[in-house]
Amino acid sequence: MDRREFLKVSLFSSALVTPLFAKDLKKTHFILPKKPFEYFHKRAKNSKFRVMLIGGIHGNEMGAYKAADMLIDATLEKGELLIIPRSNFTSILADVRGYNGDMNRKFEYISKKDPDYYYVELLKEAILNYKPDVLISMHDGYGFNIENKKAWGQSVVIDENHYKNFNLYTEAEFVRSHANIYLYKKLSLINTKTFTSHIHDEQKKALTGWCLEHGIKAFCIESSKQLPNVEEKIKTHLIMLREFFKLYDVKITELNEMIKEPSKFIDKRDTEIILEINSQRYRYKKSEFLKVTRGSNIKVVKINGPRGSFIIPRHINLNWKSFYAPYVKFDVKNDYKKLFNLKIKA
Ligand SMILES: [Zn+2]
Known part of the structure; x- marks a missing residue:
């Protein structure tokens, strides 16, 4: 197994995906907004x-x-x-x-x-x-x-x-x-x-x-x-x-x-996620599977909906605002409640 293969396997098998050698591997780059502190x-x-x-x-x-x-x-x-x-x-x-x-x-x-x-x-x-x-x-x-x-x-x-x-x-x-x-x-x-x-x-x-x-x-x-x-x-x-x-x-x-x-x-409006995928904007209101090209830049630019709406990645440290990974499943949530998910794969 060469280094590239090894990393691929270890990234898939470990619970936490580490942002390693990302540029070399042309992994997809994910950028999330800072969690708000609202008063x-x-x-x-x-x-x-x-x-x-x-x-x-x-x-x-x-x-x-x-x-x-x-x-x-x-x-x-x-x-x-x-x-x-x-x-x-x-x-x-x-x-x-x-x-x-x-x-x-x-x-x-x-x-x-x-x-x-x-x-x-x-x-x-x-x-x-x-x-x-x-x-x-x-x-x-x-x-x-x-x-x-x-x-x-x-x-x-x-x-x-x-x-x-x-x-x-x-x-x-x-x-x-x-x-x-x-x-x-x-x-x-x-x-x-x-x-x-x-x-x-x-x-x-x-x-x-x-x-x-x-x-x-x-x-x-x-x-x-x-x-x-x-x-x-x-x-x-x-x-x-x-x-x-x-x-x-x-x-x-x-x-x-x-x-x-x-x-x-309780505010029951829908939650909408706006992603910027390689500078192009897309809106999501329900579960979807997105196939993107390797090395894509994916940025969550806006979250519309009731207060408490946000998007979190599964199996990734929730404190991170930026990370590289080949495949990520995101849960769109209103506080504790899961609304829908976005699976993004390169
Ligand atoms: Zn308490």
Whole structure:
């Protein structure tokens, strides 16, 4: 077997395709856009408090990021919101907790070499620039805390009852008790005692711990991964947020309707991928097999569709924006959901 043959075999057989000697082999060159870090600011005329909502730090918690995303299109009658629905879009697309490890342990320190560095730094910068009166980190925890003390699902989580001049307990307890009126799976209040005990030292590295240390009041809300469907998870989040909104004078016209029927508010437009293949543009809205000439340049130039639409290659490192390969199958996704695929072969 000559070198060329060997590489061909090894490229096909290994799980991760390495971008090796690409030009010599005339492999197809694929270029993907950078994953966006999106934030949305909304402000009504009579706003008193700044509320920041953070979703998607954990990629497999769709109730959290879908609920945050839903509020972006809603009508704000009162208050001010900064929403970052997809803090960790790579993990959302992979539908795993942390594609590059747990992002919620990277707020105290993150290496510049970490693929999450850019997103964690942007998130911290957004928080410090905006200086919200309250920040709510949204999650779908495992199980139900009320049934199993080790599970975090269905809870309002605080780092301490009191931290500096913040009374976290009173607000969390207000939200828990009022939200429970509307929930069939009841919420607990969890105090991790992040700064006064060593039971949850890891929480110092989490977003809420980092916020408190930087003078920003922060709570974590958890629906449960074990709720029967994404709509129930979204509902749980919106019911908890509705109580926080009472405390921070936020009024959203459609909120009660969203809680009743969240699926009505999910953007169901088609997703379209625009590829540039050797400087020629093509549009794709359904699964296709594309045969291209060897050494082609294939660039994803645009992704049209609902927020959360993106295209990811299978068996290729999702942090890569450019790579060479002879054959790639791409999944076009809306967040966790596969929509169609494009198989590209030279
Ligand atoms: Zn989480």
